[in-house]
Amino acid sequence: MEALEQFKQFLDGRGLKYTREREKIFQAIVAFEKPFDVDGLLFYLKQREIKTSKATIYRTLQLLQESGLLRTISLSPTDHRTNLYSLCGKYRAYDHLICTGCGKVTDVEKKQICDSCRTITQDRGYQLESHSLRIFALCPECQKKGLTVENCR
Amino acid sequence: MEALEQFKQFLDGRGLKYTREREKIFQAIVAFEKPFDVDGLLFYLKQREIKTSKATIYRTLQLLQESGLLRTISLSPTDHRTNLYSLCGKYRAYDHLICTGCGKVTDVEKKQICDSCRTITQDRGYQLESHSLRIFALCPECQKKGLTVENCR
DNA sequence: CCTCTATTGAGAACGAGTCTCAGTTGCATG
DNA sequence: CATGCAACTGAGACTCGTTCTCAATAGAGG
Numbered sequence: 467m468e469a470l471e472q473f474k475q476f477l478d479g480r481g482l483k484y485t486r487e488r489e490k491i492f493q494a495i496v497a498f499e500k501p502f503d504v505d506g507l508l509f510y511l512k513q514r515e516i517k518t519s520k521a522t523i524y525r526t527l528q529l530l531q532e533s534g535l536l537r538t539i540s541l542s543p544t545d546h547r548t549n550l551y552s553l554c555g556k557y558r559a560y561d562h563l564i565c566t567g568c569g570k571v572t573d574v575e576k577k578q579i580c581d582s583c584r585t586i587t588q589d590r591g592y593q594l595e596s597h598s599l600r601i602f603a604l605c606p607e608c609q610k611k612g613l614t615v616e617n618c619r
Numbered sequence: 620m621e622a623l624e625q626f627k628q629f630l631d632g633r634g635l636k637y638t639r640e641r642e643k644i645f646q647a648i649v650a651f652e653k654p655f656d657v658d659g660l661l662f663y664l665k666q667r668e669i670k671t672s673k674a675t676i677y678r679t680l681q682l683l684q685e686s687g688l689l690r691t692i693s694l695s696p697t698d699h700r701t702n703l704y705s706l707c708g709k710y711r712a713y714d715h716l717i718c719t720g721c722g723k724v725t726d727v728e729k730k731q732i733c734d735s736c737r738t739i740t741q742d743r744g745y746q747l748e749s750h751s752l753r754i755f756a757l758c759p760e761c762q763k764k765g766l767t768v769e770n771c772r
Numbered sequence: 773c774c775t776c777t778a779t780t781g782a783g784a785a786c787g788a789g790t791c792t793c794a795g796t797t798g799c800a801t802g
Numbered sequence: 803c804a805t806g807c808a809a810c811t812g813a814g815a816c817t818c819g820t821t822c823t824c825a826a827t828a829g830a831g832g
Contacts, residue, residue: 483778483829504819519781524820531697538697543713543751544684549819560696563739566748578735583754586716586727592756593767595719598696599752601736603745614746636798636809657788672812677789702788 469496469535469553476533490516491526501539501552501571527551541569543602560598567608574601622649622688622706629686643669644679654692654703654724680704692717692724696755713751720761727754 473492474484494510495502502510504523511518530536530553537560539550550571554560561574579599587594604613626645627637647663648655655663657676664671683689683706690713692703703724707713714727732752740747757766 481778485779485829487780517781519783520819521782521821522780525779540693543749544691563743563745565745572743574739576735576739578731579752582729582731582735583752586729586754587756590716590725591759591762592716592718592754593762595755595757596696597752597754599732599736599750601739601745601750602748603740604748606744609744609746634809638798638810640811670812672814673788674790674813675811678810 473530473533473535476535477529482529487518487522488526488529491518491523492530495530495536495551495553501550503550537598539564539571540600541571543600560596561601562599563601563603565605565608566602567604567611567613570605574599626683626686626688629688630682635682640671640675641679641682644671644676645683648683648689648704648706654705656703693753694722694724696753713749714754715752716754716756718758718761719755720757720764720766723758727752 470492473488477484477488490511491507494507494514494516498507498510504520504527507523508520527536531538535553536551537554539552539560539562541550541564552571561576561579563572563574564570579597583597584594586592623645626641630637630641643664644660647660647667647669651660651663657673657680660676661671661673680689684691688706689704690707692705692713692715694703694717705724705726714729714732716725716727717723732750736750737747739745
């Protein structure tokens with residue numbers, strides 16, 4: 467499992483410790499596979515009688531973000547409070563297709579978008595760091611249910 | 620001022636009223652020109668002895684968003700809680716270049732990105748509603764100050 | 773085994789945004 | 803102009819995701 471290895475190295479490089487709690491939280495996130503929220507993660511851990519606190523979870527998520535292994539996704543164009551977290555690879559792109567009907571999140575990869583970002587920053591003398599694209603659209607299932615762009619959200 | 624007209628029409632179409640408070644808040648936002656936060660707006664209004672409450676501001680911002688005149692911008696790839704608001708035209712794209720050093724926000728328009736979003740949704744049978752792109756990068760001024768992608772944020 | 777930090781848990785604190793509710797205002801109608 | 807009624811407002815309580823605090827605990831090197 468190379469993501470775990472990467473996390474360990476990140477901790478080591480910072481003089482931080484690879485503790486039981488960090489291990490358990492990381493494993494739970496990997497087991498989840500899908501984007502998750504903190505309450506869901508807490509519940510999952512409690513079910514398995516793995517004791518940990520909210521504070522530790524948030525601290526670990528912070529570290530995972532700093533190591534580039536985790537990203538946040540905010541699910542609405544206007545309300546940035548309902549966040550999900552999701553593991554990601556080493557590249558720092560955060561592109562998601564979000565269904566405005568059911569909230570389903572799909573990862574998207576499109577070279578064209580990375581290229582556009584590079585062009586935009588270069589043209590203005592900026593130094594590119596990362597980008598985040600969210601596309602809000604209605605998935606086929608929700609369209610079948612009769613939802614339309616107007617009546618959802 | 621056609622944006623104001625658009626707002627009035629939106630209110631009218633919903634059977635809502637164009638009140639003094641909504642007018643004052645709208646005018647303040649227009650006067651601001653740049654992206655703003657709610658505290659800044661409150662302060663601006665208080666300075667001019669325009670009395671209004673946080674609740675009314677948020678309610679008005681909500682209406683402006685629904686009318687398509689306003690958008691939110693979240694300033695960090697990881698923390699979606701520090702938001703700015705900004706007037707926009709009628710088109711529903713939310714593309715911003717955000718300096719990770721000083722927080723400066725620049726609007727970006729790139730046809731290629733809209734095209735990519737259209738392609739991505741069409742390929743998957745989704746019905747496109749809107750998109751939001753944030754590019755995180757270091758502006759020339761911050762680069763001159765010696766900031767680098769590694770030590771900022 | 774000791775020492776020095778990093779880490780942890782529990783709960784308090786924070787803060788942007790929302791809700792509540794009693795009092796006010798806009799507006800259509802008689 | 804008076805009336806009625808739904809929409810609106812302000813003040814402050816509330817929500818809820820996230821962060822902070824601080825005393826107790828646990829790794830890792832010597």
